[in-house]
Amino acid sequence: xxxQLRPPLRRLAAFAGAALCVSALLVxxxxxxxxxxxxLTLFREPSSANAGISVVHPQLDLGTTIGxxxxxxxxxxxxxxxxxxxSVYRVDAVSTATKFSDTRHQVHGALAYQRPSSxxxxxxxxxxxxxxxxxxxxxxxxxxxxxxxxxxxLSYTHNFDRVCxxxxxxxxxxxxxxxxxxxxxxxxxxxxxxTTHKLAIDTFQPSLSWTATPKLLLQLGSTIQILDGFQSNPxxxxxxxxxxxxxQERLPEFRQRYAVFARAVYALPAVRGSGLFMARLxxxxxxxxxxxxxxxxxxxxGPGLLVTLRGRYHLQSGASFYRDARGYLxxxxxxxxxxxxxxxxxxxxxLTGGKLAFIRHPGQERSxxxxxxxxxxxxxxxxxxxxxxxxxxxxxxxxxxxxxxxxLRF
Amino acid sequence: xxxxxxxxxxxxACVLLSGCSTARWxxxxxxxxxxxDRIMQPDGNAQETAADDHVLxxxxxxxxxxxxxxxxxxxx
Numbered sequence: 428x429x430x431q432l433r434p435p436l437r438r439l440a441a442f443a444g445a446a447l448c449v450s451a452l453l454v455x456x457x458x459x460x461x462x463x464x465x466x467l468t469l470f471r472e473p474s475s476a477n478a479g480i481s482v483v484h485p486q487l488d489l490g491t492t493i494g495x496x497x498x499x500x501x502x503x504x505x506x507x508x509x510x511x512x513x514s515v516y517r518v519d520a521v522s523t524a525t526k527f528s529d530t531r532h533q534v535h536g537a538l539a540y541q542r543p544s545s546x547x548x549x550x551x552x553x554x555x556x557x558x559x560x561x562x563x564x565x566x567x568x569x570x571x572x573x574x575x576x577x578x579x580x581l582s583y584t585h586n587f588d589r590v591c592x593x594x595x596x597x598x599x600x601x602x603x604x605x606x607x608x609x610x611x612x613x614x615x616x617x618x619x620x621x622t623t624h625k626l627a628i629d630t631f632q633p634s635l636s637w638t639a640t641p642k643l644l645l646q647l648g649s650t651i652q653i654l655d656g657f658q659s660n661p662x663x664x665x666x667x668x669x670x671x672x673x674x675q676e677r678l679p680e681f682r683q684r685y686a687v688f689a690r691a692v693y694a695l696p697a698v699r700g701s702g703l704f705m706a707r708l709x710x711x712x713x714x715x716x717x718x719x720x721x722x723x724x725x726x727x728x729g730p731g732l733l734v735t736l737r738g739r740y741h742l743q744s745g746a747s748f749y750r751d752a753r754g755y756l757x758x759x760x761x762x763x764x765x766x767x768x769x770x771x772x773x774x775x776x777x778l779t780g781g782k783l784a785f786i787r788h789p790g791q792e793r794s795x796x797x798x799x800x801x802x803x804x805x806x807x808x809x810x811x812x813x814x815x816x817x818x819x820x821x822x823x824x825x826x827x828x829x830x831x832x833x834x835l836r837f
Numbered sequence: 838x839x840x841x842x843x844x845x846x847x848x849x850a851c852v853l854l855s856g857c858s859t860a861r862w863x864x865x866x867x868x869x870x871x872x873x874d875r876i877m878q879p880d881g882n883a884q885e886t887a888a889d890d891h892v893l894x895x896x897x898x899x900x901x902x903x904x905x906x907x908x909x910x911x912x913x
Contacts, residue, residue: 650901686901
C-alpha cells in the first residue's frame with residue numbers, strides 16, 4: 428500500500444515547516460537549538476505453538492526553539508505488528524492461531540511556552556490504522572514553587588477515538604449472538620457490514636516533585652483515566668458454555684482507572700551514578716488491582732559512556748468478569764461480559780535489562796556545529812507468569828525488547 | 838467527615854507546609870550540581886519513556902506511574 432500524506436499529516440508538516448521558518452527569523456541574534464532523535468524498537472514475543480508476535484516500532488522526533496520562550500516539537504512513529512493469534516479464546520486455542528499483520532501510524536506535535544518558573548504546552552496527536560482512528564489533545568502546565576524546590580504539574584488529555592466493528596445491529600438484546608469483525612477492508616467506508624463505535628478517553632495526571640536534598644529528588648503523582656465507549660477487541664471471540672457458542676468479546680463500555688505512584692532519585696557521586704526507585708498502586712472499576720515496583724541504576728564510565736540497569740516487577744489481579752478458557756467453557760460467562768485479554772487476567776511479570784549510552788560533547792575550548800550527540804543500545808527481557816495453563820497467551824511466556832537510538836542537538 | 842477528624846490532618850499539613858518555607862528545607866542553586874545531571878532526571882528522555890510505556894501499557898492492566906507532567910529539579 429502506498430503511504431500518502433493524509434490531511435492531519437499534511438497540516439502537521441505545514442505547521443512544522445512554518446514553525447521552523449519563524450524560528451529562523453526570530454532567533455537571529457541568539458542561536459536557536461534544534462534537536463532530532465530517531466529510535467527503533469524491536470519487540471519479539473515467541474510462542475511455543477505458533478509464530479508468536481513481532482513488532483517493529485520506529486520513531487522520529489524533531490524539535491526547535493522559537494525565540495527565547497517557545498519550543499516546538501513534532502514526531503512520527505509506526506507500529507508494524509505481525510504474527511499469529513487465535514481468533515477464538517478457548518482451551519487449546521494456540522493450535523487454531525491464524526496469521527495477521529497490521530500497521531499503525533501516528534503523528535504528533537506540541538508547542539511549549541517556558542518561563543523561568545513555569546511552563547505550558549499544548550499538543551495534538553493523530554493515529555490511524557485499518558480499524559482504528561485516534562485524535563488526542565493534551566494540555567500540560569508546571570509551576571516551580573519555593574525557590575524551585577517544588578514543582579506542581581497537571582496534565583490533561585482527551586482522546587476522540589473511533590473503532591471499527593462488525594455491524595451487530597440486528598442481534599437485538601442477545602449478546603451471545605455478537606459476531607466478531609473478520610476483515611478491516613470495509614472499515615471507515617460506506618459498506619453496511621461494518622460500523623464505527625466511539626471511544627472517549629479523559630486522562631488527568633497531577634504530580635508534585637520535591638528537591639528534598641542536594642542528592643535526593645522525590646515525586647508523587649497520580650493518573651486518573653475515564654474511558655467511555657467500545658473497548659473490546661472486535662476480532663476476538665470467546666467460547667462460553669457447553670453449547671459451543673463463540674460470541675465476540677464483550678467488555679463494559681465504561682471504565683475508571685486510578686493509579687498513584689512515588690518515585691525517588693538518589694545521587695551516588697562517589698561512583699558517578701544514581702539510583703531511581705518507583706512504586707505504583709493501581710485500581711479500576713473492573714476490579715483490576717495492581718502493584719508495581721521498579722529500580723533503575725545509572726553509572727558513568729569515562730567521559731562518554733553511561734550504563735543503565737533496570738529491574739521491574741508487576742503484579743495484578745484479574746477483572747471481575749475474567750475467567751480462564753476452561754472456566755468460560757465449564758461455568759459460562761461471569762455476568763454479561765467475557766474476555767480473552769491477558770491484560771485483564773491475574774498475572775505478574777518481571778522485566779530486566781540494560782542500556783549502553785555513548786555520549787559525545789564537543790570540547791569546551793573550541794566551537795562546534797553540535798551541542799551533543801548520543802547513541803543508545805538497549806536490551807530488556809520481559810517474563811510473564813500467568814495463573815493458569817488456559818490463560819490468554821499462555822504459549823507466549825516471555826518477550827525480548829531490543830532498542831537502538833540516535834539523538835543530536837545542534 | 839467530622840471537624841474533629843479533619844483538624845489533625847490540617848494541623849499536619851500546616852506543619853509540613855510551614856516547614857517547606859523555611860530556608861533549612863530548601864536546596865540552594867549552588868547545591869544543584871548533582872541534581873542537574875541527566876541521570877537525576879526521572880523523565881530524562883521523553884521518546885524512550887514513550888516507547889517503554891507503549892510496550893508495557895499493551896501488556897498490563899495498569900496505567901500510570903511512569904512519569905509526571907513536567908517536574909524535575911528546577912535547575913534552569
